[in-house]
Amino acid sequence: MEGAAQEDYGNWVICQSCSGPISGPQALDKGTNENGTPNEEYCIYCFKDGVFTSNMTLDEMIADSVNYAEMADLSKEEMLEHARKTLPTLKRWKQA
Numbered sequence: 001m002e003g004a005a006q007e008d009y010g011n012w013v014i015c016q017s018c019s020g021p022i023s024g025p026q027a028l029d030k031g032t033n034e035n036g037t038p039n040e041e042y043c044i045y046c047f048k049d050g051v052f053t054s055n056m057t058l059d060e061m062i063a064d065s066v067n068y069a070e071m072a073d074l075s076k077e078e079m080l081e082h083a084r085k086t087l088p089t090l091k092r093w094k095q096a
Contacts, residue, residue, distance in 0.1 A: 015046055016090045016091035022040075022042075031043055061087055062080070065079050
């Protein structure tokens with residue numbers, strides 16, 4: 001596992017902004033650093049070319065998470081509960 005700040009769900013490493021998987025069978029593409037190399041902590045939807053792709057607040061990210069409930073095979077209520085529990089513990093939001 002790359003870096004102590006990364007969360008591990010089984011053997012999956014999750015994005016430190018949205019909690020989407022960046023390893024494992026349903027992995028999202030990794031974000032990119034300013035020099036174009038893969039970023040090991042964030043997915044491409046959250047981090048591209050060395051910067052975050054949106055200026056969402058933590059509360060906005062939590063609210064937005066329900067849009068991905070079906071993709072995660074969760075109800076909207078389950079996704080919201082997951083986001084409220086998980087997102088504040090991730091690197092991006094700990095620094096906010």
